Amino acid sequence: MNLQVHLGNLTLSNPVILASGTAGYGREIAPYLDLDRIGALTLKGISSTPWVGNPPPRIHETYAGIMNSIGLENKGFDRFLREDLPFLENFQTRIIANIWGKTIEEYSDIAKKMNGLERIDAIEVNVSCPNIEQGGESFSCNSQILCQLIQNLRQKIQKPLIFKLGPNTDDLDNVLLFMEKEGVDILSITNTYPALAVDVENQSFIFSRKTAGLSGPAIKPLALKLVYDVIQKTRLPIIGMGGIMKAEDALEYLLIGAQAVALGSVNLVDPSAAVQIIDGIEAYLIQKNIFGINDLIGKVREVWR
């Protein structure tokens, strides 16, 4: 069965990707999952210099979901090079570096560093983390700044360039047009949904930054709708994500036209889930007599056009 998908000039052996921040830098999840089975691994978000992240509590369980406020804690580029990159050399699977910075210069700096690494197959730019003061979502709630960032990075990056957008992108229609014009390759839709929880016992907010990002099955229908909407607005290939737990969820995203899917929260509760989801997609194609994955992508959209 041919599960290969092409997202612009990035080809994956199958459409299942591990989302950033839910699989570490590969080493952490490798005991539970053969990394060469997945379409791609997206690394935990990295900045040029280490970042300590937010004070605890950082996680709160909701109905069928989780809220997190990790705040992009990461070890920085130099430690990644020393501690993690050599391990990744042992695998054939596609590696997507997820990057972020607090300023355009910081984004640009880490993007250039990643662009220089042969083992990195694509660069995903996080402009949608809701859990940090500067950087992350602050870049997608101002379309002018976002467009400056897009232009700046595209000039410097030869590898496939992915922008990861959240549910609250400012002036989305024009940003999408600008991305197409500037030559952004792929979109990742979506990030966690900004959300709130209150500690009733202590009459306070659960999180020190008050809001946090909601993920898991709780957001799946919302994220699916967002992916559906964005697909109608752009010809850029899309990695759909949000609440995928099993093959059926992934198929929903593929059927509405996402060229690939990413698994996030499910990796926390079942680090081997990706393999079952890939096998489940394949079994579905066989059962439905569909020859290859590309005959499935967007099928619901075509039928109901």
Add this chain to the structure above:
Amino acid sequence: MKKAKIVKKKFLGTSFVELWLEENDIARLACPGQFVMISAGSTYDPFLKRPLGILSCQENYFGLLFDIVGRGTKILSQLEIGDQVDLLGPLGNGFSLNPKEALLIGGGRGLVPLYFLAQIFTSKKIPFQFFFGIRNQEEKVLIDYLSELSIPMVLSCQEQLSNYYCGTVLDAFEDWLHHHSQSKPAQKIYACGPQGMFQALSKMEDIIPNQIEVSLESRMGCGYGVCLSCAVKKKGLPGYFHVCKDGPVFRLGEIEL
């Protein structure tokens, strides 16, 4: 992911539950201080697995002991013999196992890793003294575990109970220290209990925090080091440790509580 079958279940009082599960790898590999992430139910709600410390291992079986504190532990308490659960483990770094002599200090459900440790020390013939504190009569059910080990112990309760030191376990420990100050230096301290106990312990005179190993409890997302939820501040350094991967056992002197 591993699957384990419940082979034994026991309620202790109204809020504590002991479960024994059959899983060869965990039973064979687990060390005192390590934990498992266990599914609470088979739906997506509650979503996350629960971190539970390992109580003991025997042949192909391992034991868990927990108190019902929320939705997840409530569901776990409703598991029956024969039920199967998904889990990951053994996870994290356990206690060091080769002291010359040891003092174990536990409070409430902090008993769990220390009971396992006491079993290992007993089998390795490492001399130790166990200090254990409970808050109230309800928690007296935990004492049975220690009685069966027949080890030297000092028991405390914050309520008046006969044969118990009245106060916290650290009150009892301090009192003991005054009478046994000559034997201190050789003894390594292992502790597990509520956060307040660790804070008080780190402020005690004559205690060197770096000689104390503590096993921390934390809310966790994954248990294997990818989500970075279980952050605990490093002492005197910027940044955080992660309880699941860097711990759950830490030296008391390296963490900020």
